[in-house]
Amino acid sequence: MVTLKEIAEKCSVSITTVSNILNGKSNVSQETKERVLAVIKETGYRPNYMARGLRASKTNSVGIIIDDLTEFSSTGIIDGIMSYFEEHHYKAILENLRFYSKWGTKWYHNKGYEDAVQQAIDEFEAIKVDGIIYVAGHARCISCIPDNLNAPLVIAYAFTENPGISSVEFDDMQAACDMTTNLIKNGHKKIAVIAGTQKNIHTQRRLEGYKKAIKEQGLEDSRHLKYANWDRESGYEAAKELLADNECTAVFCFNDLMAAGVYDYLDEKGLVPGKDISVAGYDNRTISQYLKPALTTVEIPLVDIGRKAAELLLNQINNPDNFEPQQHFVQCGIIERKSVGKL
Amino acid sequence: MVTLKEIAEKCSVSITTVSNILNGKSNVSQETKERVLAVIKETGYRPNYMARGLRASKTNSVGIIIDDLTEFSSTGIIDGIMSYFEEHHYKAILENLRFYSKWGTKWYHNKGYEDAVQQAIDEFEAIKVDGIIYVAGHARCISCIPDNLNAPLVIAYAFTENPGISSVEFDDMQAACDMTTNLIKNGHKKIAVIAGTQKNIHTQRRLEGYKKAIKEQGLEDSRHLKYANWDRESGYEAAKELLADNECTAVFCFNDLMAAGVYDYLDEKGLVPGKDISVAGYDNRTISQYLKPALTTVEIPLVDIGRKAAELLLNQINNPDNFEPQQHFVQCGIIERKSVGKL
DNA sequence: CTGAAAGCGCTTACAG
DNA sequence: CTGAAAGCGCTTACAG
Numbered sequence: 001m002v003t004l005k006e007i008a009e010k011c012s013v014s015i016t017t018v019s020n021i022l023n024g025k026s027n028v029s030q031e032t033k034e035r036v037l038a039v040i041k042e043t044g045y046r047p048n049y050m051a052r053g054l055r056a057s058k059t060n061s062v063g064i065i066i067d068d069l070t071e072f073s074s075t076g077i078i079d080g081i082m083s084y085f086e087e088h089h090y091k092a093i094l095e096n097l098r099f100y101s102k103w104g105t106k107w108y109h110n111k112g113y114e115d116a117v118q119q120a121i122d123e124f125e126a127i128k129v130d131g132i133i134y135v136a137g138h139a140r141c142i143s144c145i146p147d148n149l150n151a152p153l154v155i156a157y158a159f160t161e162n163p164g165i166s167s168v169e170f171d172d173m174q175a176a177c178d179m180t181t182n183l184i185k186n187g188h189k190k191i192a193v194i195a196g197t198q199k200n201i202h203t204q205r206r207l208e209g210y211k212k213a214i215k216e217q218g219l220e221d222s223r224h225l226k227y228a229n230w231d232r233e234s235g236y237e238a239a240k241e242l243l244a245d246n247e248c249t250a251v252f253c254f255n256d257l258m259a260a261g262v263y264d265y266l267d268e269k270g271l272v273p274g275k276d277i278s279v280a281g282y283d284n285r286t287i288s289q290y291l292k293p294a295l296t297t298v299e300i301p302l303v304d305i306g307r308k309a310a311e312l313l314l315n316q317i318n319n320p321d322n323f324e325p326q327q328h329f330v331q332c333g334i335i336e337r338k339s340v341g342k343l
Numbered sequence: 344m345v346t347l348k349e350i351a352e353k354c355s356v357s358i359t360t361v362s363n364i365l366n367g368k369s370n371v372s373q374e375t376k377e378r379v380l381a382v383i384k385e386t387g388y389r390p391n392y393m394a395r396g397l398r399a400s401k402t403n404s405v406g407i408i409i410d411d412l413t414e415f416s417s418t419g420i421i422d423g424i425m426s427y428f429e430e431h432h433y434k435a436i437l438e439n440l441r442f443y444s445k446w447g448t449k450w451y452h453n454k455g456y457e458d459a460v461q462q463a464i465d466e467f468e469a470i471k472v473d474g475i476i477y478v479a480g481h482a483r484c485i486s487c488i489p490d491n492l493n494a495p496l497v498i499a500y501a502f503t504e505n506p507g508i509s510s511v512e513f514d515d516m517q518a519a520c521d522m523t524t525n526l527i528k529n530g531h532k533k534i535a536v537i538a539g540t541q542k543n544i545h546t547q548r549r550l551e552g553y554k555k556a557i558k559e560q561g562l563e564d565s566r567h568l569k570y571a572n573w574d575r576e577s578g579y580e581a582a583k584e585l586l587a588d589n590e591c592t593a594v595f596c597f598n599d600l601m602a603a604g605v606y607d608y609l610d611e612k613g614l615v616p617g618k619d620i621s622v623a624g625y626d627n628r629t630i631s632q633y634l635k636p637a638l639t640t641v642e643i644p645l646v647d648i649g650r651k652a653a654e655l656l657l658n659q660i661n662n663p664d665n666f667e668p669q670q671h672f673v674q675c676g677i678i679e680r681k682s683v684g685k686l
Numbered sequence: 687c688t689g690a691a692a693g694c695g696c697t698t699a700c701a702g
Numbered sequence: 703c704t705g706a707a708a709g710c711g712c713t714t715a716c717a718g
Contacts, residue, residue, distance in 0.1 A: 001468075001493065003711060014689040019713060029687055049469045051711035054393040054694050069425075070418050079413055082439050091466070094437040096425050123434070125344075126392045150344065260633050267635065290603050290630045292610065346695060357705040362697060372703055394695035397710050 002045040010043070011036050022047060053128050061091040062313060063124035063151075065117065067137035068100040072285055073302055077135050077156055080306020088314060093129065095120045100137060105230075114144035125150045131313045134158075135306075139169060139201040152316040152323075156309040159327060166316065168308045168328040172202055175298045175332035176209025177216075179280050180252060182296075182334055184217045187343030188250040188278060192224035192242040194235055194262065196254045203227070206254050206282065224248050228258055235261025243277065249343060250278035256285045259295055259339075278340040293338030304330050345388040353386075354379050365390060396471050404434040405656060406467035406494075408460065410480035411443040415628055416645055420478050420499055423649020431657060436472065438463045443480060448573075457487035468493045474656045477501075478649075482512060482544040495659040495666075499652040502670060509659065511651045511671040515545055518641045518675035519552025520559075522623050523595060525639075525677055527560045530686030531593040531621060535567035535585040537578055537605065539597045546570070549597050549625065567591050571601055578604020586620065592686060593621035599628045602638055602682075621683040636681030647673050 004022075008015040013032060021028050021036050039045075053059045064081060066074055078094065085092045097116055099107040107113055117134075124132050131151050136142065136158030145153060145160055155167040183191050193210055196203040214221055224242050228234035235258025239251065243265070253259040259281035266273050273279045274293045281288055281297035288295040308328055316323045347365075351358040356375060364371050364379050382388075396402045407424060409417055421437065428435045440459055442450040450456055460477075467475050474494050479485065479501030488496060488503055498510040526534055536553055539546040557564055567585050571577035578601030582594065586608070596602035602624035609616050616622045617636045624631055624640035631638040651671055659666045 001711095005711075015712080016689055016691095016714085017687085020688090023713080027687060032687085046465055046469045048397070048471070048711050049466075050393045050397040050471055051694090052713075054391070054397055054696085055711080055713045056694090070422055075413050075418060079439070079441065079444060082412075083441065083444070086441070092439075096422070096435075098422065098426065098429070101422060101426070122389055123392075126389045128391075128393055263635075286628075287630050287633045290633055292606075292635065344695095348695075358696080359698085359705055359707095360703085363704090366697080370703060375703085391695050394710090395697075397712085398695080398697045399710090 001048070002043045003048070004045075007036065007039055007043065007045055010039050059091075059128050059130055060089065061093060061127075061129050062310075062317075063120075063127065063129040063132045064092055064094045064135060065120045065124070065132060066094065066096050066135040068098055069094075069096045071100060071137040072283065073157060073300065074135065074137070076302025077306040077309075080303035080308075081133055081135075081156070081310045082306075083303070084307045084310035084314075090130075090314070093124075093127070095124070108140065117144050118146065121146065121149070121153070131317045133309050133313055135309075139172065139205070141201075152313060152320065154309050154313045154316070156305055164325050166312045166325045166328070168305055168312065168330065170300050170305060171329040171331050172205035173209040173212070175300075175334070176206035176252075176254075176282070177213045178209075178332075178334055179282070179298055180210045180213035181217065182336075183250050183252060183278065183280060183340065184213065184219065186250075186278065186340055189219060190224070190248045190250075191222055192248040192251045193222065193226075194238040194242065194251060194253045194258050195225060195227050196230050196258075198227045203254060210252065222248070230255055230257060232257050232261040232264070234258060236264045237261070239265035248277070250280070250340070252280045254282050256281040256283045256288045256291075256295060256297055259297070260287060260291060263291055274339040274341045280340055284335055288335075289337070291339070296337045296340045297335050299333045299335050301330050301332060344391070345386045346391070347388075350379065350382055350386065350388055353382050401473055402434075402471050403432065404436060404470075404472050405653075405660075406463075406470065406472040406475045407435055407437045407478060408463045408467070408475060409437065409439050409478040411441055412437075412439045413444060414480040415626065416500060416643065417478065417480070419645025420649040420652075423646035423651075424476060424478075424499075424653045425649075426646070427650045427653035427657075433473070433657070436467075436470070438467070451483065460487050461489065464489065464492070464496070474660045476652050476656055478652075482515065482548070484544075495656060495663065497652050497656045497659070499648055507668050509655045509668045509671070511648055511655065511673060513643050513648060514672040514674050515548035516552040516555070518643075518677070519549035519595075519597075519625070520556040521552075521675075521677055522625070522641055523553045523556035524560065525679075526593050526595060526621065526623060526683060527556065527562065529593075529621065529683055532562060533567070533591045533593075534565055535591040535594045536565065536569075537581040537585065537594060537596045537601050538568060538570050539573050539601075541570045546597060553595065565591070573598055573600060575600050575604040575607070578602060579607045580604070582608035591620070593623070593683070595623045597625050599624040599626045599631045599634075599638060599640055602640070603630060603634060606634055617682040617684045623683055627678055631678075632680070634682070639680045639683045640678050642676045642678050644673050644675060 004015045008018050082092050103110050132153040135156045142160045159167040226238035228238045239262040262279050281295045284297045284299040288297045347358045351361050425435050446453050475496040478499045485503045502510040569581035571581045582605040605622050624638045627640045627642040631640045
């Protein structure tokens with residue numbers, strides 16, 4: 001490994017001068033600069049990251065902590081974060097907590113998880129990252145972020161009650177409202193809803209959005225509501241109960257997986273989604289365009305969430321003193337496909 | 344930030360002693376050890392990663408370079424890599440090259456990509472990782488790995504002609520052979536194949552497997568072969584041409600996306616997959632179980648590929664002198680669902 | 687414009 | 703069992 005010292009010797013200058021050139025200081029003569037730069041190029045010299053990080057306070061790197069990389073939302077958000085930092089010449093390092101893989105879907109009941117988060121933050125601080133982004137696997141109030149952080153931290157896909165920490169989420173409530181309104185505008189007056197698990201924040205927000213739309217459009221609140229488990233089977237079971245009385249002309253599922261379960265039920269009954277009964281999903285997962293007919297659903301702007309989180313973090317890094325923590329909400333879009341029919 | 348020096352002062356011992364305790368050296372009295380450990384705990388001291396890395400040669404961290412995180416194969420492989428290293432107390436750092444996102448599916452025609460790989464390797468060497476895993480987005484011969492590596496490197500999901508570098512892939516040929524045999528055992532004698540792009544290595548290997556099975560089972564090579572583009576539309580188009588003459592009773596698609604295209608075509612014709620015509624896929628992507636009927640396909644053991652790559656790398660790190668580079672092939676499984684019927 | 691020197695927080699022979 | 707000292711490769715006042 002070539003070092004500063006060797007470059008300095010080769011050029012017969014001091015290491016200070018080489019360092020100054022490397023760091024774009026202006027106090028070096030054009031002649032030496034060119035000479036040194038040539039040698040640097042020729043030797044393939046790269047500054048030692050450890051030494052630099054040890055000495056300087058800034059490492060130009062940020063840490064990303066992620067609940068679980070295999071969650072459907074993760075890669076999009078990370079891609080957004082990484083694209084933003086790439087543009088701004090920051091290095092992004094990923095720490096994957098693997099909560100779902102290790103502990104299943106109910107991992108947040110496992111108290112050990114807070115220690116794991118704490119430890120990940122500690123490690124990033126030990127590595128001296130300039131900032132940290134915590135990417136959650138689902139919306140929730142995150143209470144395990146310590147107060148005495150050495151580096152700025154922003155939360156993506158969840159929030160916190162700590163007033164000093166920024167977060168970026170998507171506008172879950174409004175998207176659910178928009179989708180419901182869309183259903184109503186298509187002539188549906190009795191809309192069943194297959195919600196997620198009852199205490200889940202996504203469930204609560206989407207339900208709120210649904211109710212808002214119902215109210216705005218002057219409809220009555222449906223009694224056709226089932227809490228389900230976010231998966232295909234529970235969607236199927238819920239459909240079986242909800243649609244038995246033939247009262248509803250549409251079903252709003254709070255995710256695409258449960259919508260697939262509704263398709264299963266309809267299939268079994270010889271009913272066609274979008275024709276006999278309309279169904280709407282949420283998430284715009286890949287499967288939604290492979291279902292037949294293709295599923296009308298809500299698109300969550302994952303990449304934008306990632307980019308926005310990165311932007312907030314970078315602002316905070318660059319203005320540690322006069323930044324304003326903010327709770328940012330990115331808007332979702334409705335993807336209209338073939339599963340919602342006009343009445 | 345608490346430092347070694349502060350701990351030492353608090354305990355009235357030298358920093359050497361504290362360092363020795365931290366690194367599990369045995370030459371410390373039980374009494375001092377306990378006293379120091381207590382203070383370390385109390386102060387929440389964490390060793391400075393930079394300082395340690397600068398001084399010691401080993402950082403207990405590895406770098407993962409990935410063509411593109413958003414490829415379907417990426418998260419599984421990475422999850423495998425990270426689980427292995429977590430068990431062995433290594434830190435894994437991810438660098439996402441974002442080739443597909445930046446340059447589309449044909450990015451490897453873009454010569455700039457080799458520089459990007461080179462640069463990623465350089466950066467990891469500057470960070471002083473103990474080793475590097477390169478996770479490819481699709482199988483190919485990787486020729487841009489420099490010879491003068493400072494850290495061991497292993498390739499996952501692709502290979503190289505450099506004899507000193509280990510790689511781990513899956514047995515593409517054998518899986519295609521197995522799937523074809525499965526089709527034949529179900530009574531199919533005329534099997535159409537919708538291959539991927541012609542020069543692609545997956546295409547070549549799968550074709551080889553298909554031919555091997557045909558030969559082993561004493562069948563004649565089918566004339567019903569189309570090269571397609573790996574996507575749904577091209578699968579649809581290929582099906583249209585291949586199935587027009589009603590000669591084939593089954594179609595083997597070299598990925599699930601194209602199989603979905605075949606479903607589209609069959610649907611249009613009022614034909615039922617698995618009943619009127621059998622169809623097999625490859626990859627076992629999420630969509631394959633949401634297609635109707637559920638798609639019989641090849642499962643690629645992504646997590647195993649990741650874990651194996653991690654294992655090979657760790658072996659090489661621990662035995663830099665007497666390790667044997669190897670080309671490892673992980674076996675695939677066949678997932679039998681509903682799209683293949685018995686004749 | 688240039689360089690000698692201190693120091694970032696550790697680890698590692700080495701001496702006692 | 704314990705510690706003084708050198709040194710990893712840089713950056714940063716500071717002096718000239």
